[in-house]
Amino acid sequence: MEIVLAVAIGALTSCGVWLLLRPRTYQVIMGLSLLSYGVNLFIFSMGRLAVDSEPMVSPGVPATLLRYADPMPQALVLTAIVIGFAMTALFLVLLLAQRGFFGNDHVDGVGDAE
Template sequence: MEAVISIAIGVLFGSGIWLILRPRSFQVLTGLLLMSYAVNLFIFIIGRLWLDRPPLTLGDGAPDPAALADPLPQALVLTAIVIGFATTALYLVVMIGSRGLTGTDHVDGKEPDQ
């Protein structure tokens, strides 16, 4: 299972890097999104996947850490998703403004000569 998830993270991150190197701003934005998904998946997997383990809850006495899921990676990924959504919205606004000012979505601001 670890090999499959590692390959999936590598493919997502590699695809993101390839898209970042493209000349169009929408492709750059899509590459950044793929890279953030890969990092989120990596952070989530670091905390291990537990099946049939409840989250950390307050109850009577001291809880047994071996019987509970680790809430820290889940909280980090949730925070990263929210921040990623906000930065994606900012990138879209900047991309639309740049397209309106220059008339193209090329990252250099002009189309290359043919």
């Protein structure tokens, strides 16, 4: 399971960085989204991969880290998902504004060899 998660994190991160280096604005936005998904998986995996573990402490059960999942990475990832959604919406509006002003969607505002 750890290998699958590590490969998924590596694939999302590498594809996100590759798309960030592309010249078109939409590809940069998709690269930021993929990169944020990779970082979210990485943060989520820092809370240990535990199956059938409760995130909250139950009364009568000793509070050791072997019995419970860490709730902090879950809270961080949930917050990052909300912030990432708002960031993507903002960048899509900026993409549409740039396309209206310049007539193309290149990051530097210069079109193909014209």
